[in-house]
Amino acid sequence: MRSAGARVLVLPISGVCSLATTAVAIDYGGIDSYAAISVVLAIALLLPFADLGLGAGVINAYSDGRGPDDRRDLLASTVRLLVLSASLLVVAAILVSVFVSWSRLFGFSEEPPTPSGIEGAIVLAVVIFAISVPLGVGQRILIGIGKNHYVVFAGAITSVVTLLVVVVVSVAGLPSAFMAVAAAVGVLVSSLVMLRLAWSSIDLRFADLIDRRRRARGVLSLGAYMLCVSCFLAILFQSGRLIISHLCDDYQLASYSIAMQLYLPAVSILGSAGFALWPMFAGRRGRASTGGVSQVSFTKLVGIMVALGSAGCIALVFVLPLVSRVVSGHSVDPPLSLGLGVGALLVAQSAQVVPGMYLTDLAGMRFQAVCAILAATSAVLLGVYVAGPFGATGVVFATAAAVFLFQAAPSTVRMWLRERSLRYGPSSGALNVDLSLTSKGGK
Incomplete structure (x- = not known):
């Protein structure tokens, strides 16, 4: 698929x-300082709920054949809510800092080696990330119109921007806490x-955003479940x-953070390939209620995907020790x-x-x-139990x-059962799509 190929091309740069x-x-700051900063660098990943799950509706709207007016109404409603x-989110970040303390929430000590100024850096990172939230509709539109490879590039x-911010902080001799805003700046850019x-596909004017008649019914129905997910x-x-x-x-936190630096680029390849399937599945739902991909194609x-994941697993096992020693100076x-x-x-x-890309309708x-x-729930409970x-x-x-x-496991079973009901139920007659066609759908 073109999206996965694009990810392979940019992977060396990102890695x-x-x-x-x-x-x-x-x-610049030492292992202890990096351990604290690495938690804040992931602030954008900790706060996906700011999207309110509305991105799923935008992707579906641009891939299931809806008319321009319907898309405009949904986009106007989505942007207002975002x-x-x-x-x-900005108000919450300030209130938490004033009355609770982000440092305490993240488990940072009040004494060195925790970087000084980390509290303000966390608030600034959240504010910068919040600005990028409504701008994220561009990414969803690109996915919906089948240009996920643009998203990858x-x-x-x-x-790149994250690295530049970190380098600027170190060269300028600023407090290491300022490195915590690097990822948020990168997301914004x-x-x-x-x-x-995506601008050419956005048929939306500023007047539409303040026009209350531009309102999509049920915009939060799918979004509510996506938000929960x-x-x-x-x-x-x-x-x-x-x-x-x-x-x-x-030391454990630093080891985990370095491992995640290798894991995230690897899983991003899978995610890029998966997102290319979302508009294809949504398009079939929009064109025909009996449309679907055969169980054989799903199995393949x-x-x-599992073969790609297994190859990545083997690579991670061999590369992690070497990379950890190099980037941390042993x-x-x-x-x-x-x-x-x-x-x-x-x-x-x-x-x-x-199955995650297939099960994107309301049910x-x-x-x-x-x-x-x-x-x-199980990951947190078990993680707390085994961490010690x-x-x-x-x-x-x-x-x-x-x-x-x-x-x-349950999502895969659910996917296959739904396809089985389409092929053998009253609405049988599902479209049989082989791997060659699904590959074209990702291009």
Whole structure:
């Protein structure tokens, strides 16, 4: 698929930038400082609920054959809600800082080696990220119109800008806490670029945003379930940092953070390929209620994704120790078990890609919401239980087990059962699409 190919092309850029960011941050502030900053660098991943799940509706609207007026109404409603969400996010960031303290929430100590000024840096990172929230409609539109490869290329800007911000902070001799805003700045710049790329497909004027007649019915129905999925997936995949931050030492947190620097580019390849399938599945739902992909094609697609995940798992196991020593100056040497745990998580997520993109209608998203709640809850509970005796390795394996047992397995069964009912039920007559056609759909 073109999206996956694009991701492979930009992967070296993103990977080198991510590792260089880690090396500069560790060299400038030390391991303990980097451990604290790495938690804040993931602030954008911790707050996907700011999207309110509305991105799913935008993708479906631009891929299922709706008319221009319907798309304009939905887009106007979506942007208004996202601006409101961003405003509330800024207010919440300030209130938490004043009355609770973000440092305490993230488990940072009030004494060195925690970087000075980290509290203000966290607030600034949230504010910058909030500005990018309504701009994110550009990314969803590009996915909906089948240009996910544009998203992949533009997304590479995030890691480049993140590195540039970190380098500027170190060269200028600023407090290392300022590095915490790097990722948020990268997301903002990337969102602006994707919005510009999608601009020709946005038939929306400023007057439409303030026109109350421009309102899409049920805009929050699908969004509510997508919001639930986003929130609990954030807990599922990002709670590990917080658990390790609270229950383990800084060495474990640094090891985990470096492992994630390798894991995220690898899983992004799977995500890029998966997002290319979303508009294809949504388009078939829009063109014909009996449309679908045969079970054989689904089996092959899932097999391909799992094979890619397995290849990534093997690579991670061999590369992680070498990369950790290089970027940390031999200060961090993660055990083999951590590489195996991250690899197992990658394989589990690869099995979830196809069913996750197929189950994106209202009923499917409702099912995914239930799975996400169960997976996140089990991952947190098990992670807290194993963090003490097994450290970062135990937390990663707990997440991998939760993804497979409560997401990948039930979603795959649900997908196959739905296709079986389409082919053999009253509405049988599903379109039989082989792998050659699905590959074209991702181009």
